[in-house]
Amino acid sequence: MGFYVTNPDPFRHKVRDWLEVNCPESMRQPYRSEADLCWGGRNCKFQNKDQKLWLQRMVSKGWTVPTWPTEYGGGGLDREQTKTLNEEMARIHARPPLESFGISMLGPALLKFGTNELKQQHLPPIARGEIRWAQGYSEPNAGSDLASLQARAEDKGDHYLVNGTKVWTSYGELGDWMFCLVRTDFEAKKHAGISFVLFDMNAPGITIRPIKLISGNSPFTEIFMEDLRVEKNQVVGDINKGWTVAKYLLTHEREMIGGSGLSRAGSIPISKVAVAVLGMENGILSNTMLRTDIAHFEMDEFCLELNTERARDKVKAGVSLGAASSMFKYYGTELNKRRFELLMAINGSDAMVWEGGESRSGYLPKTWLRSKGNSIEGGTSEIQLNIVAKRILRLP
Amino acid sequence: MVLVLNEEQQMLKDAARDFLQERAPVSQLRELRDSSNSEGFSRALWTEMVEMGWSAILIPEKFGGLGYGYTGMGIVLEESGRTLTSSPLLGTATIGVAAIATYGSEEQCVSILPAVVNGRHLLALACDESGQHNPEHVSTQAVETHTGYRINGRKIAVLDGHIADTFIVSVRTGKGISLFLVPVDSSGVSVEQYPLLDTHFAADLRFDQVAVGKDQLLGELNGGLAMLEKILDVGRIGASSEMLGIAQEAFERTMEYLKERKQFGVLIGSFQSLQHRAAHLFGEIEMCKSLVIKALHELDENSGGNAELASLTKAMLCKTAHLATTEAIQMHGGIGMTDEFDIGFFLKRCKILESLYGDHYYHLDRFARLRGY
Ligand SMILES: Cc1cc2nc3c(=O)[nH]c(=O)nc-3n(C[C@H](O)[C@H](O)[C@H](O)COP(=O)(O)OP(=O)(O)OC[C@H]3O[C@@H](n4cnc5c(N)ncnc54)[C@H](O)[C@@H]3O)c2cc1C
Numbered sequence: 195m196g197f198y199v200t201n202p203d204p205f206r207h208k209v210r211d212w213l214e215v216n217c218p219e220s221m222r223q224p225y226r227s228e229a230d231l232c233w234g235g236r237n238c239k240f241q242n243k244d245q246k247l248w249l250q251r252m253v254s255k256g257w258t259v260p261t262w263p264t265e266y267g268g269g270g271l272d273r274e275q276t277k278t279l280n281e282e283m284a285r286i287h288a289r290p291p292l293e294s295f296g297i298s299m300l301g302p303a304l305l306k307f308g309t310n311e312l313k314q315q316h317l318p319p320i321a322r323g324e325i326r327w328a329q330g331y332s333e334p335n336a337g338s339d340l341a342s343l344q345a346r347a348e349d350k351g352d353h354y355l356v357n358g359t360k361v362w363t364s365y366g367e368l369g370d371w372m373f374c375l376v377r378t379d380f381e382a383k384k385h386a387g388i389s390f391v392l393f394d395m396n397a398p399g400i401t402i403r404p405i406k407l408i409s410g411n412s413p414f415t416e417i418f419m420e421d422l423r424v425e426k427n428q429v430v431g432d433i434n435k436g437w438t439v440a441k442y443l444l445t446h447e448r449e450m451i452g453g454s455g456l457s458r459a460g461s462i463p464i465s466k467v468a469v470a471v472l473g474m475e476n477g478i479l480s481n482t483m484l485r486t487d488i489a490h491f492e493m494d495e496f497c498l499e500l501n502t503e504r505a506r507d508k509v510k511a512g513v514s515l516g517a518a519s520s521m522f523k524y525y526g527t528e529l530n531k532r533r534f535e536l537l538m539a540i541n542g543s544d545a546m547v548w549e550g551g552e553s554r555s556g557y558l559p560k561t562w563l564r565s566k567g568n569s570i571e572g573g574t575s576e577i578q579l580n581i582v583a584k585r586i587l588r589l590p
Numbered sequence: 591m592v593l594v595l596n597e598e599q600q601m602l603k604d605a606a607r608d609f610l611q612e613r614a615p616v617s618q619l620r621e622l623r624d625s626s627n628s629e630g631f632s633r634a635l636w637t638e639m640v641e642m643g644w645s646a647i648l649i650p651e652k653f654g655g656l657g658y659g660y661t662g663m664g665i666v667l668e669e670s671g672r673t674l675t676s677s678p679l680l681g682t683a684t685i686g687v688a689a690i691a692t693y694g695s696e697e698q699c700v701s702i703l704p705a706v707v708n709g710r711h712l713l714a715l716a717c718d719e720s721g722q723h724n725p726e727h728v729s730t731q732a733v734e735t736h737t738g739y740r741i742n743g744r745k746i747a748v749l750d751g752h753i754a755d756t757f758i759v760s761v762r763t764g765k766g767i768s769l770f771l772v773p774v775d776s777s778g779v780s781v782e783q784y785p786l787l788d789t790h791f792a793a794d795l796r797f798d799q800v801a802v803g804k805d806q807l808l809g810e811l812n813g814g815l816a817m818l819e820k821i822l823d824v825g826r827i828g829a830s831s832e833m834l835g836i837a838q839e840a841f842e843r844t845m846e847y848l849k850e851r852k853q854f855g856v857l858i859g860s861f862q863s864l865q866h867r868a869a870h871l872f873g874e875i876e877m878c879k880s881l882v883i884k885a886l887h888e889l890d891e892n893s894g895g896n897a898e899l900a901s902l903t904k905a906m907l908c909k910t911a912h913l914a915t916t917e918a919i920q921m922h923g924g925i926g927m928t929d930e931f932d933i934g935f936f937l938k939r940c941k942i943l944e945s946l947y948g949d950h951y952y953h954l955d956r957f958a959r960l961r962g963y
Contacts, residue, residue: 493905579870582872590859
C-alpha cells in the first residue's frame, strides 16, 4: 500500500543515506530469538559486535530517543522528522537499536514531572543504554487495584526507609535501577498517599526471587524490600502525588504495549508465512478457513497502524492522547494474541516442538505463550475497557 | 498527508451536519415511508442539496463543478449516514460522476455533467445480474451494427435505477466487457422499481434490442472491467463513508440511552457487561474513522486507485457498522424492536449498504487475492 510518502524531502534523504552506511546488514534481519533484542544496562551482553556497533552509532545521533531534547542525549527531532526516521528504518527492516523501559516508560514521566537534576542524572544514561530500569508497581495484593498498594516508606528526614514486596517485576534480575510506587501517607485515601521513587537495585535491603513463566523463561521476579534506603531527592513529582506520575507513565506503557499489535519492523507478513508453509491451491491459500481469519487479522492490523498514525497526527494538532492509550492497549494486545494463534495454526505440529530441530529452541510456542501476558501486563484488557467506558464514553 | 481534516474540510462537515440535521432528519425517512412516496426520496430536498453545491463536489470546474474531491464528498456522505438521508448523493453525485468525469469523452462530459450540477440529471450504475455481487459476471450483450451496437439483457438491484436519467451499463462486447451510457428513454429499456427494506428504492432493468451509438461507449471498447472496478471502488468507499456515519450515530444514540434508562434502581450504563461492549465498539469505530479518511485521501491522491485499500475499507465498515447497529438494538432492549422508535432504521439502512457492491465476505476474499493468497 502506498504508505510512504515519496516526495523529495532533504531530511529523509539524509536519514536514508546515513542508515544505508551505518546500519549493519545483520541488524536488518527478522528477529530469530529473544537474544536479538538489545536491552542495554550495566550487565548487557551484546549478542555480536554488529549489535553493539548499531547501538553506538544510533546513540551518537541521539536516535535511540529521537524525540528527546539533545541535552539529555536525544535527537531533538520533531514529530514529522521522527515519523520519517521510523519509516526509513522500517523501509530497510532495521531493528530498533535498543529496547528499554527507560525509553518507553520512565523517560516521558521524567521529562514531564522530573526536576532538572533528576533529568540530568537519569535521562542520558537511558539514552545511551547504560542503565536498565525495572518497574515496581504491582504487589501481591495490588494488581488491577494498583492504588491499594502497601509498600511502606517511612520518613527519616532526608531519606525514606522502604519495606514491602513487589511482584511480577519484568526483568527484575537484570534491572539496574527501579522506578517504584510506595505509600508515604498511611492515613490518606488510597490514591492520595502514594509517591513515585527511584533507587539503585544494588542497594542493600533488596532480595530478588525469580519467577518462572508458562513459557519456561523467567524474566519475572518478586522483589523484597527490607529497610531499603531511598533518598528524598529521588522522588519524582510531589510527595504523595505519585499517583499522577504513575498514571501518566501508564498511558505511555499502554501505548507501547499496544504497539505489540503492529508487526515489528523486519517481520514477515503473516499471509506470506502462510503461503510459504501451506501453499496455494487454485490461486488461493490452500487452507481456506484459515485464509479468512488471516485476512481479518491483516485488515485489523492495518487499521491499528492507521489509527496510531491518526492519533499522532491529532496530538500534533494539539489534542492529547490520554485515555485513548487504553483503547490502543486493548486493541493491540488482543490483536497480538490473535497473531500468535494464527502462527501456531499455520505451523501445525511443527509449532508444538519445545526444543531442538528446526524449532530454534521453541521460539514460536514460547512466544505464543508469552503473548498471553500482553492483555494482563500494564493493566488487563478488562481494566482498559473500564477506562474507555468511564473516561471516554463517560458511562456511570 | 495527515489523517485529520483540515480547516476547510471541517467547515464543510459542520455545514453538512447542520443542514442535514435540520432539513433531513431521520423523521423525514419515516415520513417518506408512511406517505408511500413512490420514489423513496424527496425531490425538493435534492434541490436544496444542489443549492448547497453537493451535486458539484466531484465535478471538475471546467464542467461547472467545484472540483472539491473525494474527501469532501466522503464527509458529506458520512453526515448523510447519520441522518439516514435518502438522496442521489451516492448514486449520482459520487458513483455516476466519478464514472463520467474519469472516463467520459469531452462531449459526454459536456452533455451530462453540467446538468448533474444543476440537479436536473440523475445517474445510475447498472452492473449486477445476480444476487451475489460479481462485476465479472456479465451476460448482457452488445452486438455491433453498422451505426453502433444493439444491447440485450437484464440488470438487477440497480441503486437509483428508478430515478436515473442515464444508466452506466456493463455489457459483454465480444472480447471483453465495455461500459455504455444508456438514456432511460431509449427505446427498448424498461424499468421495474421496488422498495427495499430500508425504504429506499432500487430497480431491475431490461434491455430489449436497445440501439446505442458509438458515441455512447464510455472509455475503451473491451476495457470496461478495469474501469468498472475503479468506479465500484469509489462506490464502495462512498458507501463506507455513509456507514461510518451510521455507525457513529447509532453508537452515540445508544450511549445516550445507557445514561438515561434505569433498571434495578441504577442506570443501565453502569453495568460492566454493557460498558465493555460499548468500549470495544468505540475502538472499532475509531479504527474505521482512520480507515475511511485514508481511503478518501488515497482516491484524491492516487489516480491509479488502490483496490486493496478499497476492499479493506468496505469489509471493515461492513463488519463494524453491522456490529454498531445490532448492538444498538440489543442495548435498547424491547423498545429497540419497535417501529415507533428510530434506532431500527439504522439497522435497515446499514444492511443495504453492507450488501451494496460486495459484502464483508466478498471483500475479505478480494483483499486476500489482491495480497496474493
Ligand atoms: C508478562 C507480565 C509482565 C508484567 N510486568 C510487570 C512489571 O514489570 N512491573 C509491575 O509492576 N507489574 C508487572 N506485571 C503485573 C501486571 O501489571 C498485573 O498482573 C496486572 O495489573 C493484573 O493484576 P493481577 O495480576 O493482580 O490480576 P487481578 O487484578 O487479580 O485480576 C484477575 C482478573 O480479574 C479481572 N478484574 C480485576 N479487576 C476488575 C474490574 N474492576 N473489572 C473487571 N475485571 C476485573 C482482571 O481483568 C483479570 O481478568 C506484569 C504482568 C505480566 C503478565
